[in-house]
Amino acid sequence: MKAAVNKIISFSNVDGPGNRCSIFFQSCPFRCLYCHNPETINMCVNCGECVKTCPVQALQMVDGKVVWDKKLCVECDTCIKTCKHLASPRISWMSVEDVVEHIKSIKPFIRGITVSGGECMNHADFLLELFKETKKLGLTCLIDSNGYYDFEDYPELMAVCDGVMLDVKAISDDFHYFVTEQHNAMVLKNLRTLLAMHKLEEVRTVVLPGYEDENTKTVTGVSEIIKSECRYKLLKYRYFGVRDAGVKIFGESIVSHDELVRCQKICEEHGCSTSVII
Ligand code: SF4
Ligand code: SF4
Numbered sequence: 688m689k690a691a692v693n694k695i696i697s698f699s700n701v702d703g704p705g706n707r708c709s710i711f712f713q714s715c716p717f718r719c720l721y722c723h724n725p726e727t728i729n730m731c732v733n734c735g736e737c738v739k740t741c742p743v744q745a746l747q748m749v750d751g752k753v754v755w756d757k758k759l760c761v762e763c764d765t766c767i768k769t770c771k772h773l774a775s776p777r778i779s780w781m782s783v784e785d786v787v788e789h790i791k792s793i794k795p796f797i798r799g800i801t802v803s804g805g806e807c808m809n810h811a812d813f814l815l816e817l818f819k820e821t822k823k824l825g826l827t828c829l830i831d832s833n834g835y836y837d838f839e840d841y842p843e844l845m846a847v848c849d850g851v852m853l854d855v856k857a858i859s860d861d862f863h864y865f866v867t868e869q870h871n872a873m874v875l876k877n878l879r880t881l882l883a884m885h886k887l888e889e890v891r892t893v894v895l896p897g898y899e900d901e902n903t904k905t906v907t908g909v910s911e912i913i914k915s916e917c918r919y920k921l922l923k924y925r926y927f928g929v930r931d932a933g934v935k936i937f938g939e940s941i942v943s944h945d946e947l948v949r950c951q952k953i954c955e956e957h958g959c960s961t962s963v964i965i
Contacts, residue, residue, distance in 0.1 A: 691779075691780060696711070703889075709801045713727055717835065721933045725773050726767045733751060742765060755778070807830060818848060828849050837876065838886070849888070851881050892921060895942060897938065910954045910958060920965050924942040
């Protein structure tokens with residue numbers, strides 16, 4: 688079994704508690720307008736456009752498929768900017784053994800691993816085997832998810848998973864659909880289910896500029912559900928890396944600190960004392 692891995696960050700301190708190895712899987716069922724890694728959304732369709740723009744010939748078409756030479760690549764991101772399909776040619780097809788070998792090489796320096804994306808739950812079978820092997824090393828395993836899949840359908844995976852970091856993009860279904868092109872009923876079901884299972888590591892909401900009413904509705908709704916039972920991260924909207932369609936709507940700006948503080952106060956007023964601004 689192999690999975691499409693977009694990248695591995697060996698040491699991260701923003702993807703859960705302690706120093707963690709973050710593994711980013713390719714593909715996602717959401718189309719978030721403000722996604723910072725839009726090149727992780729789709730699988731490459733091998734159109735070949737990026738091959739022509741690579742300045743160091745690190746990309747080639749071989750038998751109709753784009754092949755990436757990691758050693759030649761200078762990580763200039765020209766291919767990512769060229770791609771019109773929200774994909775990347777810089778994908779590694781890795782087995783569980785490949786990933787575990789990397790984890791073993793950095794084991795003394797990390798507390799655990801976090802799987803992210805894209806939407807890592809697109810690769811749930813792979814995650815189950817990866818987590819089983821990682822637990823044998825005495826490391827913790829966290830899932831960073833947009834909540835598209837029903838976690839109740841994955842009891843084996845949940846048994847070896849230490850927690851889920853869940854994105855709640857919006858409490859209003861209409862606004863959630865506008866931002867992600869998907870409805871939010873399953874996300875909200877997962878919010879409640881994971882809380883009841885004591886598997887909710889943290890909840891995250893991106894606070895958006897110019898959408899104060901939606902920010903209010905979302906942080907109020909989430910706070911009322913989670914109270915102070917898990918950390919609630921209020922993330923700043925930043926335009927860096929966001930695709931043109933998102934920048935057109937949310938602007939070339941960063942949400943103001945005042946708006947974040949206003950949202951944090953709403954959390955406190957609704958019983959959530961664990962909110963943090965990131
Ligand atoms: S990032 Fe893409 S365009 Fe730049 S060198 Fe690597 S493969 Fe080529
Ligand atoms: S990464 Fe994008 S531009 Fe490059 S071959 Fe794949 S689909 Fe085409």
